[in-house]
Amino acid sequence: MAARLTTRVLSGRDAVAEAGRLLRSGGIVAIPTETVYGLAASAYDEVACRRIFAAKGRPQDNPLIVHVADMEAVRQIWREVPPQALLLMEAFWPGPLSIILPKSDRIPDTVSAGLDTVAVRMPASQTAREIIREAGVPLAAPSANRSGRPSPTSAQHVLMDMDGRIPLIVDDGPCAVGVESTVVDLTGDVPVVLRPGDIRAEDIARTIGSAEKGTKNRESGDAPRSPGMKYAHYAPKAAVCVYDGEGVPAAVRSCFVQHAAGGGSPVILCSEDAAAFYDGLAVRSLGTGPRDAEHRIFRELRDADARGNDLILVHYEESMGEAVRDRISRAAGARRGESS
Numbered sequence: 001m002a003a004r005l006t007t008r009v010l011s012g013r014d015a016v017a018e019a020g021r022l023l024r025s026g027g028i029v030a031i032p033t034e035t036v037y038g039l040a041a042s043a044y045d046e047v048a049c050r051r052i053f054a055a056k057g058r059p060q061d062n063p064l065i066v067h068v069a070d071m072e073a074v075r076q077i078w079r080e081v082p083p084q085a086l087l088l089m090e091a092f093w094p095g096p097l098s099i100i101l102p103k104s105d106r107i108p109d110t111v112s113a114g115l116d117t118v119a120v121r122m123p124a125s126q127t128a129r130e131i132i133r134e135a136g137v138p139l140a141a142p143s144a145n146r147s148g149r150p151s152p153t154s155a156q157h158v159l160m161d162m163d164g165r166i167p168l169i170v171d172d173g174p175c176a177v178g179v180e181s182t183v184v185d186l187t188g189d190v191p192v193v194l195r196p197g198d199i200r201a202e203d204i205a206r207t208i209g210s211a212e213k214g215t216k217n218r219e220s221g222d223a224p225r226s227p228g229m230k231y232a233h234y235a236p237k238a239a240v241c242v243y244d245g246e247g248v249p250a251a252v253r254s255c256f257v258q259h260a261a262g263g264g265s266p267v268i269l270c271s272e273d274a275a276a277f278y279d280g281l282a283v284r285s286l287g288t289g290p291r292d293a294e295h296r297i298f299r300e301l302r303d304a305d306a307r308g309n310d311l312i313l314v315h316y317e318e319s320m321g322e323a324v325r326d327r328i329s330r331a332a333g334a335r336r337g338e339s340s
Ligand code: TXA
Pocket: 033, 035, 036, 037, 038, 039, 062, 063, 064, 065, 096, 098, 100, 112, 115, 117, 118, 119, 141, 142, 143, 144, 179, 180, 181, 182, 183, 194, 195, 225, 226, 227, 228, 229
């Protein structure tokens, strides 16, 4: 393993310049984006990209997303830019939409994890785009968490996972969106949303005529098309249990009371409205609607660990949206509430 580094947390103009310097010389740097913090390296530098996998403990077969600061940059990264891609870029860039297309030879196999495609997005975060410009190259960047942990939505979260493993974290405050980008695959006949995010499949379908939801490979039936979807994800130290459907408040309350009586320390995550059901119990609000829930979910998972909660009971409601449902069900793994 590499020698332990001193990890600096910097912000402002100096931080951007220092990030550029490190990235130009083959280093890795944690950078802010509007979705979650990313762990970046030059997308053209195979050795630097290998350092990302090592620092995260990321499986080698899980490809990285490439980040650009201008539309023209995609011409070096994808083999071709089809009309559907141009329409999506016009509509949603800069913003939380990653588009998958066949890759050019400039992109090393380490970035694409051996696939012949690559995901690209232009972040809405101005600081992220300044860092890309300063580096002078597109940046490959997965979320800046240790593999399997909740994605980081603040510089403090990155430090928790990466202290001593990377030289620099650029701090730009809490992320505006809070969940990772929507990932859409344009390599087949029909566009497929492989990972739900703040931009919905319906938004994409409105722009280019159609979009399916799903993670399955059309040809083989069950091989994951997005390699990242097959791994355990987003897991806090606490157990996570998701409840939805009929009779949720009674089931959540009874599980909470039983767990607390046994000496445990449970906490409930629910919408602002549903909090009224849990008067007197430890409850954290995910706000009202998908934007609030996306903004808060990863922070709440990490805060529960920091408080010493050992069980997180999530009262899910459809109003929280698909991106949040995806993240909490993967955080929960197989554990689901009886009432679901
Ligand atoms: O918002 C985001 O997308 C953040 C920020 C940092 O930009 N990045 C991020 O990266 O979430 P990561 O590596 O944590 O997640 C990338 C996801 C994984 O599920 C990966 O398998 C999938 O995108 N992916 C990337 N390239 C792919 C490709 N060529 N084909 C299929 N799936 C791909």
